[in-house]
Amino acid sequence: MSDEAVPAIKPSQPEDQPMIPQPLVELHGWGRASGTMAHLAQIDSVADAVSALRKSDSRRGVVPRGLGRSYGDAAQNAGGTALDLTKMNRILSVDAAGEPPTVTVQAGVSLDQLMRALLPFGLWVPVLPGTRQVTVGGAIAADVHGKNHHTEGSFGNHVRSMDLLKANGKVRTLSPYGDTERLFWATIGGMGLTGALLRATVALQRTETAYFSVDTNRATDIDDLMQQMSERDDDYTYSVAWFDAVTKGRHMGRGVLTRGNKALLAELPTKLKRDPLKFVAPSLGTLPEIFPNRMINKATAKAFSTAWYFKAPKHRTGELQNITQFFHPLDLLAEWNRIYGPNGFLQYQFVVPFTESETFRRCLEMIVNSGHLSCLNVLKRFGQGNPSPLSFPMPGWTLTVDLPIEQGLDKLCDALDTEVVGAGGRVYLAKDSRLSAVTFRKMYPRLEEFLTIRREVDPGGIFNSDLARRLELSKPMVGGAA
Amino acid sequence: MINAVGEPQSLLLLGGTSDIALAIAHKYARTGLRVVLAARPSERRTAAATELKNRGCEIIEVDLDARDHESHAGTIELAFAGGDIDIAVITFGLLGNTELAWQDPDLALELAEVNYAAPVHLGVLLAQRMRAQAHGWIVALSSVAGERVRRSNFVYGSTKAGFDGFFLGLGEALRKDGVHVLVVRPGFVKSKMTSGLEAAPLAVTPDEVAEAVVEGIKAKRELVWVPGTLRVVMSGLRHVPRPLFRKLPI
Numbered sequence: 253m254s255d256e257a258v259p260a261i262k263p264s265q266p267e268d269q270p271m272i273p274q275p276l277v278e279l280h281g282w283g284r285a286s287g288t289m290a291h292l293a294q295i296d297s298v299a300d301a302v303s304a305l306r307k308s309d310s311r312r313g314v315v316p317r318g319l320g321r322s323y324g325d326a327a328q329n330a331g332g333t334a335l336d337l338t339k340m341n342r343i344l345s346v347d348a349a350g351e352p353p354t355v356t357v358q359a360g361v362s363l364d365q366l367m368r369a370l371l372p373f374g375l376w377v378p379v380l381p382g383t384r385q386v387t388v389g390g391a392i393a394a395d396v397h398g399k400n401h402h403t404e405g406s407f408g409n410h411v412r413s414m415d416l417l418k419a420n421g422k423v424r425t426l427s428p429y430g431d432t433e434r435l436f437w438a439t440i441g442g443m444g445l446t447g448a449l450l451r452a453t454v455a456l457q458r459t460e461t462a463y464f465s466v467d468t469n470r471a472t473d474i475d476d477l478m479q480q481m482s483e484r485d486d487d488y489t490y491s492v493a494w495f496d497a498v499t500k501g502r503h504m505g506r507g508v509l510t511r512g513n514k515a516l517l518a519e520l521p522t523k524l525k526r527d528p529l530k531f532v533a534p535s536l537g538t539l540p541e542i543f544p545n546r547m548i549n550k551a552t553a554k555a556f557s558t559a560w561y562f563k564a565p566k567h568r569t570g571e572l573q574n575i576t577q578f579f580h581p582l583d584l585l586a587e588w589n590r591i592y593g594p595n596g597f598l599q600y601q602f603v604v605p606f607t608e609s610e611t612f613r614r615c616l617e618m619i620v621n622s623g624h625l626s627c628l629n630v631l632k633r634f635g636q637g638n639p640s641p642l643s644f645p646m647p648g649w650t651l652t653v654d655l656p657i658e659q660g661l662d663k664l665c666d667a668l669d670t671e672v673v674g675a676g677g678r679v680y681l682a683k684d685s686r687l688s689a690v691t692f693r694k695m696y697p698r699l700e701e702f703l704t705i706r707r708e709v710d711p712g713g714i715f716n717s718d719l720a721r722r723l724e725l726s727k728p729m730v731g732g733a734a
Numbered sequence: 735m736i737n738a739v740g741e742p743q744s745l746l747l748l749g750g751t752s753d754i755a756l757a758i759a760h761k762y763a764r765t766g767l768r769v770v771l772a773a774r775p776s777e778r779r780t781a782a783a784t785e786l787k788n789r790g791c792e793i794i795e796v797d798l799d800a801r802d803h804e805s806h807a808g809t810i811e812l813a814f815a816g817g818d819i820d821i822a823v824i825t826f827g828l829l830g831n832t833e834l835a836w837q838d839p840d841l842a843l844e845l846a847e848v849n850y851a852a853p854v855h856l857g858v859l860l861a862q863r864m865r866a867q868a869h870g871w872i873v874a875l876s877s878v879a880g881e882r883v884r885r886s887n888f889v890y891g892s893t894k895a896g897f898d899g900f901f902l903g904l905g906e907a908l909r910k911d912g913v914h915v916l917v918v919r920p921g922f923v924k925s926k927m928t929s930g931l932e933a934a935p936l937a938v939t940p941d942e943v944a945e946a947v948v949e950g951i952k953a954k955r956e957l958v959w960v961p962g963t964l965r966v967v968m969s970g971l972r973h974v975p976r977p978l979f980r981k982l983p984i
Contacts, residue, residue: 276912278912283738285738285739286736286737286738288868288912289868289911289912290868311866312866324738325735325737325738330868330869330912331866331912332868596738598738598739657738657739662739662740662741665739685737685738686738686739686741688737688743688764688765688766690765690766718735721735721743721818722735722737
């Protein structure tokens, strides 16, 4: 929704005046598949946030919203209020000398903004998801992960403290230790349902350059790919594979493995040494809203997958890549989700334990043979999870596919769910837009722990979202006006 | 919430024992689906509840008496007590004895109340609820009989004409509120309502009507004909001059 000028409510303006009925605006996730209408409250200050909370309709509640990059309905709240926190975007302080160095930011600061500000100091954001266009608040609420999960864990592992606006209108500072420990970890990966994050202090890493030394290897099928990944992943800080989800038969699951480490200054050629911390993030423009459904069809998907596979070198070591090449090629095009047309798409990402590699292989087979077409496919090995009850990563194989919404997709996803549940795995809430409450409960065994904390901190269920209603995380609510 | 692949979480069937309502429930049935069956208490309702429970649905039975307008608010209140309703379907209706209906004032009034007054009253109550939740669908089962009212069943046809107009208008009124209305115009449906009657050309089954409803919601349609060809047929029939129209065997 970042592209559209939506009328926003300024909650703190008419403080002592009666509420003027505000129009509803349509909010959707990055998948653009199931938008709903809500009141959008623009939050510029803590006072705004408290005021919006107080004025919200308790039956529909409020949800914090950042840049709208979660794929499903996590930042939607039909009939209620969405707190637009993207204007709370000040970087408050940087402690570059600390060990580790830290930064304190308002929750609406995007990772893009943060990286631009920190790189000149030789500081690096420790966890980067597939786009920089997410807010710090969103990164914490979804406990995002990146290519370095196997070495660095997810975003929540690096949060030192955070300020949470609770349902009672009070702001509480949470830390991973001591008496706020439970609420801290429930808020990590808590999808905005414990309160609204207003600021956070995040531990950083130091870096000499903004470049990466990357090794690329092609794998001829899924077994080759998984074996190569298993063998030497730990030699690299960053590791990820793209795989072909269209080609069937002998070369099913062929892919390209890219792994790398931060480049040291000494590794850069003279030309790059002049500005080793340069933030290379060009923009090729914004994708227009002109694409019909079925742009991703048999012909285009096959052509893309084949080209992408053969474009990669069979084996290459030590190639220097910049931030955009290595981390965020999709950030080159703003609003790239429009390629999927008006029906939108969904992203299915699951993880299963390492012991379930057979299930993993079977899931891939089901996707490839389903006739549903995905081009942007990611395969990765996760490291240890963290103490958060709803955090997604756990040691195992994770796979991600982007699937246009088409006839029969519900059946494929249901079948995948069954496999994933059977293997003791789960799907990622930040990507999910379709899981049922029943299946969700089988995937997240620590849900009750989360709900207990949520009931303590928000007994009235003020923090609410379409995702919470879909997964039945809210107390049963009476749906409307009498 | 209706999820990204079009699966609802809750369903309200007003006229929950009609063949079409149950066919729709079967299309959406899956583990965890909450179905509110609003109908007169009957063995048929109990049987429907049992059947849907066996498919993993959570069933709430609510009493609905179309002619008792005073009771409607309570019925809707109960229907929403378990949370939001994603899709509410209005399928109840009476065909009546077509020749008696225009000669017996009580029967005519009954048709008008059940087929028009009650749906309008319940439609307004539903709209209030749906506006507050700012999402959801109201599916209104109209009929081609209301598109051009014919001599052969004009009391029924006139009620459906009013019904159709009301729900098309309600859909317009709710556009800004995130609530959708789908008006469904089936032709002759082979169901318990028409049992004993000779099937008309282009007759459909309740299952085909249900399929059209599911597809219509997926495609965010406002009006569907079942079968689709009826739209062409009716757009022709609608303009046939009256002297000729009354001679047609329909």
